[in-house]
Amino acid sequence: MELWFSEFHAPDVKHSIKVKRHLYSETSDYQQIDIFETFEFGRVLALDGNVMLTERDEFIYDEMITHVPMSVHPNIRDILIIGVGDGGVVGQLTRYKTVERIDLVEMDPLVLDACRKYLPENSSQLNDSRVNIYFDNALRFIRRCKEEYDLIIVDSPDPFGPSEGFFTREFYGICYNALKSDGIMVNQQGSPFYKHDAEAMKRSHKRIASTFPVSRVYQAHIPTYAAGYWLFGFASKKYHPIDDLNVEKWLALHLTTQYYTTKLHIGSFYLPAFLERMLEEVEQSC
């Protein structure tokens, strides 16, 4: 028997991964959750049929969404993570001894349960004493927070369906208010390649750029995401992602990484001409 998991990266483009075993399949109050054991990518978590992470390439996402802000802000102690509670992002953040508190807000307890059971290595750092897990609606949760966090990481699924609320102007405004006066917000910003993704990315960038004084986009190669080409948003009240990068300080931490380097950090903000033009167009209309 051959079993393949396919995801449409665009209406006429399909990415398929050969499956060893379908380990888990449940419908929660919010979404369809599946975990596959695959030949090439190890275990794969899919929500509503979209790959959220694979054991083989999730290091790229996790490292890029965490080490970029952590190497720029001089003193991150209080962190809020909104989104998929698989633990990969928490795993990177708990490597920093100076971090005092990581609040993780996940809407769906079933995702966390499934990850704890089927991606135990991935979710092991969720037990770190600095981590607080809240099963709540993220908008409601953050609305109560005022100048509380140094860093907010919006680690949400794509801006379609149940996660659409994480890509609105209102949401970014609430995040702004929840950040201290020198806080940083980093979010997954989708892909610029296929038209549907690019439109969503532009909308979301426009909203962030009109909310934060500093708003830049950076990129990474993530093979299992659409077009293998993924973007992150870096929004900040004060710090610039390149000018304020503290290379010596980060290197002195001696953190071994598989993807992130301080040089790649800089390079990830040097974008293709077509994407620069997309972003400029959006920024001019802010």
Add this chain to the structure above:
Amino acid sequence: MELWFSEFHAPDVKHSIKVKRHLYSETSDYQQIDIFETFEFGRVLALDGNVMLTERDEFIYDEMITHVPMSVHPNIRDILIIGVGDGGVVGQLTRYKTVERIDLVEMDPLVLDACRKYLPENSSQLNDSRVNIYFDNALRFIRRCKEEYDLIIVDSPDPFGPSEGFFTREFYGICYNALKSDGIMVNQQGSPFYKHDAEAMKRSHKRIASTFPVSRVYQAHIPTYAAGYWLFGFASKKYHPIDDLNVEKWLALHLTTQYYTTKLHIGSFYLPAFLERMLEEVEQSC
């Protein structure tokens, strides 16, 4: 009816593109040649079932394999291109008025015929008076050349099957001899992500690094290639790809590009940690 063209990016990973029409299918003396009309990627050229180019994303490949060396070397006049004669690379090079001669060596006349007929925009610059087309075995062709070219572009298919000869130590030695004393060779260097590709990339990098005094690798996002993540090799007798980049001179040419920028040029050499380690390992064994 639904018609899909699928390519295995790895034995257990498949990339599929929905096809409008199968426009062309011939078996030449060397390979199977197909051209598809697709919904998302426009026309697609496949050799032996592997995507060589699509109208939608080939600008990335063409711009990165040409403008990187063109913006580093101060005076490129004589160029040799080895490989797929679709005309995309020639199209970029003919934009430089200072280029005097472009010799294109293509093994298979049928590829050129098919491209001329089905990718006319792509191959239109093949008629530029500076372009000379040779239907020949590239190894035999170059062996006759001594210090003749400023730039050699190895625009070949992957190092498996009929193109394997373009990835040998002997081949790189012949290219070295065919270059003037400050010449540059650029080649497509495969993908570092899937194991089979990564091994081929390391072998080829080792051979280049032990032939040329300067040998660096740079990257680009190419959605239809394996893992969406592609590498190029920059090998040179004299010039360094970043230190010798002449930003002002290149900007003064006012070439409009879709992917290449001089900033992205620099960033494309800042590689992920896992790839840096792969390359260092190889370089230490040279």
